[in-house]
Every structure is written in structure tokens, then in C-alpha cells.
Amino acid sequence: MTIDSPARPAVSPVIATRTERPRRRGIAVLPTAVLLLGAVYCLVPTLWILIASTKSRSELFSTATYLPSFGSGLIDNIADLSSYDSGVFWHWMFNSFLYAGVGGLVATAVSAATGYALAKYQFRGRTLLFKTILAGVLLPQVVLAVPQYLLLARVGSTDSYPAVILPQLFNPYGIYLCRIYAAASVPDSLLDAGRMDGASEWRMFSAIGLRLMAPGLITVFLLQFIVIWNNFLLPFVMVTSDDKFPLTVGLYSLLRHGANQASLYSLVITGTLLSVIPVIALFLSLQRYWRIDLVTGGLK
Amino acid sequence: MDNYSAVIHDAELWQSVLRMLLVGAITVPATVLLALLFALLLDTARARFTRFTRLAIFLPYAVPGVIATLLWGFLYLPATSPIGGRHIDFFGTSMVDVSVANIAVWGAVGFNMVVMYTSLRGLPPEIHEAARIDGASELQIALRVKVPLICPAIAMCTLFTVLAALQLFNEPNTLQPLSNAISLTWVPLMKIYTDAFVDSDIHLAAATSIVFAVGILAVSLLVGRLAQTRWGAAGAVAKEQR
Numbered sequence: 001m002t003i004d005s006p007a008r009p010a011v012s013p014v015i016a017t018r019t020e021r022p023r024r025r026g027i028a029v030l031p032t033a034v035l036l037l038g039a040v041y042c043l044v045p046t047l048w049i050l051i052a053s054t055k056s057r058s059e060l061f062s063t064a065t066y067l068p069s070f071g072s073g074l075i076d077n078i079a080d081l082s083s084y085d086s087g088v089f090w091h092w093m094f095n096s097f098l099y100a101g102v103g104g105l106v107a108t109a110v111s112a113a114t115g116y117a118l119a120k121y122q123f124r125g126r127t128l129l130f131k132t133i134l135a136g137v138l139l140p141q142v143v144l145a146v147p148q149y150l151l152l153a154r155v156g157s158t159d160s161y162p163a164v165i166l167p168q169l170f171n172p173y174g175i176y177l178c179r180i181y182a183a184a185s186v187p188d189s190l191l192d193a194g195r196m197d198g199a200s201e202w203r204m205f206s207a208i209g210l211r212l213m214a215p216g217l218i219t220v221f222l223l224q225f226i227v228i229w230n231n232f233l234l235p236f237v238m239v240t241s242d243d244k245f246p247l248t249v250g251l252y253s254l255l256r257h258g259a260n261q262a263s264l265y266s267l268v269i270t271g272t273l274l275s276v277i278p279v280i281a282l283f284l285s286l287q288r289y290w291r292i293d294l295v296t297g298g299l300k
Numbered sequence: 301m302d303n304y305s306a307v308i309h310d311a312e313l314w315q316s317v318l319r320m321l322l323v324g325a326i327t328v329p330a331t332v333l334l335a336l337l338f339a340l341l342l343d344t345a346r347a348r349f350t351r352f353t354r355l356a357i358f359l360p361y362a363v364p365g366v367i368a369t370l371l372w373g374f375l376y377l378p379a380t381s382p383i384g385g386r387h388i389d390f391f392g393t394s395m396v397d398v399s400v401a402n403i404a405v406w407g408a409v410g411f412n413m414v415v416m417y418t419s420l421r422g423l424p425p426e427i428h429e430a431a432r433i434d435g436a437s438e439l440q441i442a443l444r445v446k447v448p449l450i451c452p453a454i455a456m457c458t459l460f461t462v463l464a465a466l467q468l469f470n471e472p473n474t475l476q477p478l479s480n481a482i483s484l485t486w487v488p489l490m491k492i493y494t495d496a497f498v499d500s501d502i503h504l505a506a507a508t509s510i511v512f513a514v515g516i517l518a519v520s521l522l523v524g525r526l527a528q529t530r531w532g533a534a535g536a537v538a539k540e541q542r
Contacts, residue, residue, distance in 0.1 A: 028346035028347050031347040032349060034338075035347060035349065035353040036349065038334070038338050038357050039352065039353040042356050043359070045372055135517075143509040143510075143512060143513045146496050150502070229364060230363075232364065232366045248364050249366075252474055255477055255478075268370060269374060272367055275367055276367060280362055282362075283362045
């Protein structure tokens with residue numbers, strides 16, 4: 001089911017009737033109030049950063065915190081940030097998109113193929129393989145980061161783009177979701193019919209399987225995109241030169257440099273704002289494709 | 301093997317494990333209960349602005365942990381704090397656990413809320429109607445009917461939150477330059493990182509990772525098992541009723 005209720009494409013009639021359940025008259029004041037309180041709690045930090053980024057360095061510490069400044073603060077801040085270390089910030093932004101975009105796409109393809117194979121073919125050791133993959137979900141990142149670093153150091157490719165992308169191509173959780181989704185959405189009878197008509201196994205995966213799995217794959221891609229975009233540890237460990245940092249590591253290093261220099265605060269604040277905007281935009285524009293019910297494995 | 305015995309006798313590590321458990325003891329119940337509360341409220345027929353609040357509460361999920369920590373870091377920092385950082389020392393030894401936990405909760409509530417809300421929407425409406433005809437109030441329906449029915453979803457959220465709590469790293473690591481109360485070995489993962497990449501003792505770090513991974517595996521199996529025995533029955537009932 002999507003987060004966005006008015007535009008829900010494929011839901012069962014059971015749920016649809018539920019939405020249309022006549023609302024009783026009047027507003028439940030307490031629930032509404034509590035919900036609004038929750039919304040405020042979640043929005044305040046973002047709002048504050050929005051306001052703070054409009055202030056110049058001196059205003060940041062002197063003016064009332066919740067009042068935005070209508071001077072040229074924001075533009076100056078962005079200009080300052082762009083010129084910081086000869087525009088390295090935009091490099092970070094580009095890198096984040098590169099890591100998350102490429103990583104997300106390839107990881108989704110890998111998950112789709114693996115999930116499809118696990119769901120649709122009977123072979124020896126299938127359950128064992130699936131369980132091994134599932135166990136991967138439980139392994140903490142840091143535990144993996146150390147051997148991954150050593151491995152890539154051995155082949156001499158740390159501090160490069162592949163060093164960040166390669167370890168994220170295999171996503172156990174995505175495989176798990178794809179397996180469930182392939183089992184539910186690709187009927188065996190359709191595949192048998194395809195086989196009768198002489199379609200190759202590859203053709204059946206690419207023409208039938210992928211098409212039927214598409215809605216689920218979008219969710220897997222978005223989840224993976226966000227995971228990589230938000231990932232801090234792996235690039236933090238792998239990459240040492242600042243022109244290969246993604247935003248998370250870049251802003252962290254900026255804060256590190258600026259911890260005792262209050263003048264860098266407004267740069268970090270503006271950078272934080274700019275880095276939140278693309279994900280939120282992506283998120284809001286694609287929200288109708290989110291199928292969170294996939295996450296619980298509960299398919300109708 | 302020397303590395304392993306060094307790990308077990310490392311007082312700093314045990315301190316960091318304790319710290320992690322302490323923070324987890326705040327984040328896990330807070331996240332799950334808040335998410336459940338919001339999900340149930342969203343599902344209340346007469347609540348208003350639900351579309352807006354649902355999105356607003358979900359939004360922090362899209363904000364990277366490090367960025368979230370930067371956001372909150374500035375809210376905590378005495379010089380810039382709009383929430384009374386001049387009077388409350390958010391980075392003091394007593395408050396810092398709560399400060400870190402708050403960031404983790406802020407980021408996680410929305411996702412868990414949506415998972416629970418989704419499974420609430422999946423319940424057949426007849427259950428609700430039947431309970432109402434039997435004279436149950438909205439509150440009673442929520443606590444006695446809906447909560448037991450979505451137990452599987454709650455169990456899964458709890459497992460995810462526990463796992464996330466065990467892997468606490470981004471928040472304290474990012475706050476570290478801002479606060480004196482956070483050492484370089486504040487939680488186990490920071491300890492592993494410091495050993496491996498600051499002190500260049502990669503073997504000790506590897507040994508610690510293994511011990512830690514085994515610990516996590518044990519905990520998650522335990523939680524999974526508990527969830528199955530405690531809530532498995534409720535889940536089965538829910539399935540039968542459909």
C-alpha cells in the first residue's frame with residue numbers, strides 16, 4: 001500500500017471499502033492534537049535549519065532563533081559554500097547521486113534476478129542459500145566494513161568510486177523482498193505457457209518476470225537508494241580524498257574542521273539544508289509508488 | 301587467540317556495550333510505542349489532517365542519520381540552540397544519552413509508524429463495525445482489538461529497532477566533535493572503528509567485530525523467538541479470523 005491514500009492504484013476492494021467508511025461527524029480533537037504535535041516534533045529541526053540558513057554568520061548567534069532573516073544571507077551562504085575548497089560541496093552532491101543512483105539500480109537488478117530465481121526455480125540447496133542470504137540482513141555494517149576494506153585494499157581499489165559502490169550491490173533485504181514479490185506476482189502457469197511457446201528462460205525473466213515485478217522493484221530501488229544515500233560508514237571507511245566523498249561524509253568532515261570555528265557553522269547549516277532537499281523531493285514525487293506493505297511481507 | 305582474550309578483558313569495550321544498552325533501553329520502547337500511538341491515531345476515523353501529519357512524521361526517514369545528527373546537533377548546541385540549550389546542557393554526561401536516543405527515535409518513528417499503519421489498514425472493516433456494535437469505545441477498539449491483530453507487524457518493528465539500536469554509530473560519531481561527553485569509544489561500533497582505523501590495530505578490531513556479530517546474532521534470534529512464542533498465537537488467530 002502506498003503512503004498516499006487518495007492515489008492508490010492497486011489495493012484490494014476490502015481496503016477500498018474501508019477508506020470509504022463514512023466518517024462520524026465532528027473532529028476527534030485529542031487524536032488530531034497529538035498527531036499535530038508529532039508532526040511538529042518531526043518538522044522542527046528541518047524548519048530551524050531552513051530559517052538558520054537564511055542568516056549571515058553574525059546573525060546566526062545574535063538574532064531570535066525562529067525569525068528568518070530576509071537579507072542576502074541565504075544567497076551569501078550558498079555562494080560561500082560553493083566556493084569553499086573550490087566547490088567541493090557540489091562534488092559531494094554529485095557523488096551522492098552517483099553512488100545512490102548506480103548502486104540502487106544495479107542492486108535492484110541483482111535482487112530481482114536472485115529473488116526471481118529463488119522463487120521460481122527448484123534446485124538443490126535453495127532453502128540453504130536463501131537462509132544464508134537472510135542471515136546477511138543481521139550482520140552489522142561495521143563488521144562487514146573491516147573485511148571489505150581489507151579486501152579492496154588487497155586489490156588496491158580503496159579510495160575510488162567502485163570501492164563505495166561494489167559492496168552495496170548485494171542487498172540481502174532486497175533479495176528477500178524480491179523473492180516474496182516474485183512468488184506472489186508471477187504465476188507459474190504463465191511461465192509454463194511461455195515454455196510451451198518456446199521462449200527462453202532469459203526471455204521469460206526479462207519479458208514476463210520483470211514486467212510483473214515492476215511495482216515491487218520500484219520500492220526496492222527507492223529503499224536501496226535511500227540506504228546508500230544515507231550510508232555514512234562505508235564511504236567514511238573507504239574513501240580518503242575529499243573529492244570522492246558523498247554528502248554525508250563531506251558534511252561530517254566540514255563539521256570536524258569547523259568544530260572550534262564558529263564561522264563554519266553557517267556553511268554546515270546551509271550544506272545540511274541543501275543535502276536534505278533532493279531526497280525529500282524524490283521522496284514526495286515518488287511516494288505513490290511506495291509499497292510499504294511489501295516491507296512487512298504481507299501481500300494481498 | 302590473544303586478540304580474543306584481549307577483547308574479553310577490555311574494560312573500555314564493556315563500558316561501551318553498557319552505554320549502547322542504556323541508549324537502546326530508551327530508543328526501542330520509545331520508537332515502538334510512539335509509532336504504535338501515531339499509527340492508531342491515524343487510523344481513528346475522526347482524526348483530521350492525517351495526510352499532512354502522516355507525511356510529516358514519515359519525512360525524517362528520508363534524512364540521513366548523519367544529517368539528522370547535524371540538525372539536532374545545532375539544536376542542542378548552546379550557541380545556536382532554539383530549544384533552551386543555554387539552560388539545559390544536552391551534551392552533559394547525564395543528558396547525552398537522552399540526546400543521542402532522541403535523534404535515533406526522531407529518525408525511526410515514521411518508518412515504523414507506516415509499517416504499523418499499513419497493517420492496520422489491512423484489517424477487515426467488519427471487525428471494527430462488530431466491536432462498535434458490541435458497544436466498545438474507540439479506545440477499547442484500539443487497545444483490545446486492533447493492537448492484538450497487528451502484533452506481527454509490531455514484533456517486526458521491534459526486531460528492526462533492536463537491531464538498529466545495537467548498531468548505533470552515526471549519531472554519537474557525528475556528535476563527538478561537538479561534545480566532550482562522547483569519547484572515541486563511546487559505543488562498540490565506534491570502538492571497533494577507532495581500533496581499526498585510528499589506532500591501526502586491525503586484528504583487534506576484527507576480533508571485536510566477530511564477538512560483536514555473534515552477540516548481535518544471538519540477540520536477534522532471541523528476540524525473533526520471543527516474538528514468535530508471545531505473538532505467534534495472536535498472529536494465528538488473526539489469520540483465522542480473516
